Amino acid sequence: MLRATLKSLLARKLRLLLSGLAVVLGVMFVSGAFVLTDTLGRSFDAVFADATSDLDVNVAAKPKVALSEAEGEQVAAPVPASVVERVRSVPGVAEVKGVVNADGARLIGSNGKVVTSFGPPQLGENWLGESDLLKLREGRGPQADDEIVVNAALAEAAKVKVGDRVGVLTLAPKKEFTLVGVFGYSGDRGSIGGVNEVAFTTPVAQQLMLGKPDVFSNVAVRAADGTTPEALRDQVARAVGADYEVKTGEQVAADASASLKEGLSFFNKILLGFAAVALLVGTFLILNTFSIIVAQRTRELALMRAIGASGRQIIGSVVLEAVAVGLIASVLGLAAGIGVGALLAYLFGKLAGGLALAGLGVPPAAVIGAFAVGLVITVVAALLPAIRAARIPPIAAMQDVATPDRPLTKVTVGGAVVTAIGAALLFLGLGGHAGDNTLATILGGVLFAFIGVALLTPLISRPVVALLGAIFAWSVPGKLGRLNSGRNPRRTAITAAALMVGIALVTGVTVILDSAKGSISALAEDTIKAELVISGASSGPRPASFDPAVLDKAAAIPGVQLVDGEYGDMAMVDGRRTWVAASSDVAALERIFGATATAGDISRLGPDQLLVSSDTAKSRKLSVGSTVRVQLSRGEARSYTVSGIYESSQLTNPMTLPPQAAADFAIPQPIQGFVQLSPGTRVADVQPQIERLLADSPEVSVADRAAFIKQQTSQLDTPLRMIQILLALAIVIAVLGIINTLALSVLERTRELGLLRAIGLRRAQTMRMITVEAVVISIFGALLGVVVGTGLGAAVVRALKDEGITDLVLPWGQMGTFLVLAAIVGVVAAVLPAIRAARINVLGAIAHD
């Protein structure tokens, strides 16, 4: 029995591998995700271990507002110089350095633009001299206040050399310095982990990076010989008190690495999500392939039954085939996944400015995940065909049992039930009734909806395929092709369903993002009453900002009526993390953003007052006169009194603080500016003047409102494009499915095709017949996908109504493209099977048994 199974498997290896390809891809993404995170994780470990190699104990103040990696760069609270002295007196301390080290030192390159970074911070530091790790390559350390040194990788990226005057943006606006030296790291590295570094003299670093004299970011301590870092840590901790975090160098490295790894889980989720799509489509393909194979082997399986095989043995033999396919697919997928993981890690390393990669790692999770996913999916998909195989009566071995058209009632009822479950889950999830499980509920709903619709497709396929086929019915081959595609509704349906999944997801995502774009532009156009907007793309982890002096100067330009600079910060408000904003001119709230007061006065704001949005007021039970305690990124916590409440809209912030508060923001500079012109003033007259004002703020530019809106909404284009590219792969897998189904159908109908040829069907006509069949199936799949995707997208858009996505925008053009694409896909998929059909030897086919 085992041998018979394996031999029959070998005889159909190509076909099974084709259907297994989808599993290969799914497994590839699963194992690739694990390999990528493992490799990068160990690389981070190495980087931080290296960076802290000459650090025994580190003293830092607890941050005022603790942020996760995803929420932005956390601002460390400053350590006063007195603490450095206190540490110095601890016994067992060999060396103490007060270190200034903060993100946000942006060097302006020789091209006048800020050197950008994808991920690693742009550190501004005080120059502490050379060490075992750090060596000057050129020049000397900074001695005067207008001197800096930078790391070699940054000098190279900025195309600056020793002796140049270079501009640096910090907490303060642009300042010019003389580059007096370039340093590198041991092992001929120009940077550690792609980090850009600008080193100033200590007082300058304190002022520009921390905003205060005589404070440090942290204190680096080296232990004297004979004192362990752990022992020293405990001693230092006692000396400085509970306000400070004291860690060994190893702890610092481990914590920093852990926080970066947390950020990596995002990549993992994308890759795993895509694996899920590939596997879902793959399930349909495998189900179909095995169903067809079982149908083709009816006589063989009946024979097995006739000579004594039990139903269970038949199921076993089909499942065994599935196990073999799953195993092979898992092995191939794992190999491909290691490759993809390595490639992505390499690209990531490059993008992150030369992260030195640790050796490629294949964690056990990658291997276990690959085999578990590959095997389970294949076996589950093959189970239904296997059960069907076991039901073949032994008598089928002796006569051509006409497989009766099994009624579709059962599958239709099942489909309706599953679809209903999916719809219910979606309703729960999108309606916000699922609590913490919202995402899982929505995903489950989508999955159930797909399976349900797939089960319903046989029923839908009859009328729709007949209608689609009518287009081709003018010629005999067209008519035959149409009839063939309607011949086995289940097979047609599953093949089309595989295509449906990919197209439905792309359509759904496009509907959501287009609706979001449409809603944002509509809102912005209706409400923002500013003719010119100052904004820019960020050059690193933090948003772009500009010199606040520009605001006053712009206000002085003739024809300018109102200028507002917007600041933002993540703060702790009454113990909860909240996004707070400050406007340089609070009047802008009403006059530019169209806010209306629901209580109090929102046109002015005293230094101890704040405004809140109606939503925030409701959720925090605030009213005019309430006091809230606000801890910003810097400075001490202080109380503010609510003096007004404005109606919440997409354009308003939860809380607005007075402009004075912005000095304690993590970024004490405006990140957006809005300029309102007096009636009759031409935009073209004012724009160049503001452009000139922004000469020293190279991160931002000024644009008219239309350009600004376009720039804002175009941020959504990047995720859209990424998702489209990824899902295109799901469609490619579905195309493989169509090829597979057609190839099997051609094989199955060898005798019939031979007969048609014998009675005079030409080769070209045969090919046309097959092509029509393929096109009908794929257009049917695309049609289903567009309809289901639009439904899902519309449901999400409806659910996001309160989030401000008010307009449902349907991408008609794109939907049309999908249908045309589907027709092309059909033609392409038909090529090989059609050639095969046309090549059938007429005589052989008729004699074929």
Add this chain to the structure above:
Amino acid sequence: MTATVGRQAQAAARASDVWKVYGSGEAQVTALRGVTCEFERGRFTAIMGPSGSGKSTLMHCLAGLDTVTRGTVMIGDTTVTGLGDAGLTRLRRDKVGFIFQQFNLLPTLTAQENILLPLSIAGRKPDPAWYDTVIDTVGLRDRLGHRPAQLSGGQQQRVACARALVARPEVIFADEPTGNLDSRAGAEVLNFLHNSVREHGQTIVMVTHDPTAAAYADRVVFLADGQIVSELIEPTADTVLDTMKKLDAPAEVGN
């Protein structure tokens, strides 16, 4: 009319008042009308009859491939009627062998693997002496490693015969075993079946419409319109042909 033939204690298969009705209402077709018949152990019986006479249905019912509407079927001391899937599987495994018109060999397996397939499905080892005897009787020793596609039709059918024989079933049911063979290959296969009955005491029930093939049997049972109408002991091709003609004549007039 019901023929009761050769009442011996040792019946390998027995049908008692078997009725088989397909469909219902106007589309109702009665394929068997109260057939009672015994097939003695160690004999070669042919079932003949014109198309639609119910001969294949009778065989399917006897072999437990099809259920009967009324009456009982027994193989050896097992009552086939009423057995569930597991019981029928065991019956096919242990008591019944099949030879088909289309040979029905697995194309991916060699001749030897095809022959041993029923045993390997049942998880049993072949009796080496008996296996050798079977292989020598069918004369395929030098062809054992070949695939079906590399064998002639006659050789393929001999492989199928060996497959049926090797498990030593109570009864072998042969469904038009020479239907797809030329007369020479057909004669080879029939001789072989005849010999296995003579020399090894195998019981064979064969459905055929070929008088020459039927002549190899010890006894021929004739069916018409779902009833047993006649029988011949020690038939020859001529006597079979004569009986067939007599059966056909009234039927044609009737139509």
